Amino acid sequence: MSRFTYLVGILPLVLGVSACDVTVQDQTPTQFTANNQLGMYPIKAEIARDTLVSPDAVIVTAFVNHQPLALEADRSATEWQALYPIRCHDSFTVQFRAAWTVEGLDSRYKLVPEKPQTVRVIEPPLVKDVKIDTSARSRKGWDGVVHYAFLTEPNTQISSIDIEPVSQQPADVEAARPISVTTSTPVSASCGMPVDITLLSKSPRAHADLVIHTNNPSVPQWRTEVEFAPEPSVRSARS
Helix, strand or coil: CHHHHHHHHHHHHHHHCCCCEEEECCCCCCEEEEECCCEEEEEEEEEECCCCCCCCHEEEEEECCEEECEEEEEECEEEEEEECCCCCCCCEEEEEEECCCCCCCCEEEEEEEEEEEEEEEEECCCCCCEECCCCCCCCEEEEEEEEECCCCCCCEEEEEEEEECCCCCHHHHHHHHCEECCCCCCCEEEECCCCCCEECCCCCCCEEEEEEEECCCCCCEEEEEEEEEEECCCCHHCC
């Protein structure tokens, strides 16, 4: 057999093998902001097929936290996606398995990425400032409440709560003195459930930072500026 005859015979086989691959691109975002109301996050991959691979010969499956998740393809069978439900966790892993067959050849598959990627679920910002109305007269002081809710841990412990001046300026230090925390610590906050921190001000005008310390890795510390002040009346607002 001549070299030319050999090349002519093997060339179609080589071209056939090289034209039957499937490329997978992970299109899942690397992080999401936690949303416990919906609690569903899009898992998505895009594929490109070589000429010898027909659209109906490919199946793409996601493995989320090592568990299979069925994906739906679009009409062109190039985009595969599904919604993954998860609550009260700060991350999950994603990997895709593409399996396909080519007529006359064995079935094939590949895992993308080689190691599952970690998708972060980010704790949304807690309340940054709270205004408490002190328009009503009071001899004992004015009560206030700051609401918190944590979404990325099954349970969050608020280990300590402090009142600190918003700055070290004498006026801010003095404005923080009338405010005290009336909630006892530790405080247990179940995932997604609001927890109230109660305050008391002995003055109708006061402001300070409410500082909480937690065992939640996403929010080890948080500062909320709290202002006690009478709300302007309708009459004064119009004048």
